[in-house]
Amino acid sequence: MDDEMTFILSDKPIKIEKDIKEWTTDDKRRNNLDNHCRSHIFKSLDRNTFSMVRECKTAKEACEMVIQLHEGNKRTKENKIMVATQNFENIKMKPGETMKEFSDRFTNVVNELSVLGNKYDNKEIIIKALRSLPSTWDIKTMVGMQKAKMG
Template sequence: MVEKHRFRWTAEDKKKENLDNVAKDILYKNLDKNMFTKIKTCSTAKKIWEKLTQLCAGNDQTKENKLTFAIQKFDNTEMKLEETLSEFDERFSGIIIELIYLGKEYLTVKFPCR
């Protein structure tokens, strides 16, 4: 791909460049210093987003490990003695949201009697 010189840019090219700069600015403002150092060499907002996705989601093996761990948390979930029903619901809902994020959905949930 050959890049155009700025003096040959059309109005559409200028608009796209401006939108890319706005997107990069939003991404930069929402990153901590550690994450910023990992993406600072990316030249476009799209490349920044792809890098962040890769860093946060991980590779297939990482995703599989996260899913396995989340399933174990789900399977071993019990209400603690000192926990209120509201606290348990919040904790359990967090586990369900994590599973959905990782691609696993439970349509019905049955708790065994203990």
Template sequence: MQAHLATQEDDMWYVITDGSIKILKNRTTTTSVDDVPKMIEKPRYEWSTKDKRKVNLNNVAKDILYKMLDKNMFSKIKSCSTAKEIWENLTQLCEGNDQTMENKLMVATQKYDSMKIKSGEIMMDFEERFTNIIIELSTLGKTYSNREVNMKVVKALPRE
């Protein structure tokens, strides 16, 4: 049973990253010089229960991806027809291309550089804002040493 689940999970990931699974069978006649049978698409009426499950994985994957999204993100991908298309759009929206990543890093760096405690802000709230910026920078590939982070916190505090 465990091997069956691993295969189904692998097939699911394949559907998301590479596209729908086509059900193939060996062509009964060989047309190549080396007598290697060619694969052709299996007619729907010949599909086994296992074949039907594999073909349906695209629908299952789409359903899972849809359920993971909030209304805002769903509205951006609802026109996609395959799980692969949804995944590619989500990747683009969330990660972006190199230019997008560079822009995100620049904005996050500017936030870090201009970080100051707000008037009336308690230290716990400041720490949360600061930590979020550090995490954002880290996910974009920019890290600071503990010394740099500590110095930044000290400089962000008011003189009094």
């Protein structure tokens, strides 16, 4: 069964170019497996993604569409990395923002970079976070930076 599933999701989508009355047992099994795979793909999607994928006729089509929607092509990924890197480099704590709000926002930027394959070591992240704090945090920032440099 696994070999058939691999075949279903391989290079060529299943397209049985015969009248359904002429299908062989193998044609029926392949079609059924494709429907089964497509059904599982559809069930795993949120409503928005499903609405964009539901017209796909084969499991391979659906799988490729999901990948395109979530990862994009190489150029899209490069743009996402560039934007996330700029967000990391430019992040600053906003006036009136609590430390929790800033920490959540900062963590989201670091996580986004990590998902895209750009990882920073903990020392770099700590130093960037401390440098992103406003001047009212200077004393605490200096102490934190000393600890980060020592560790």
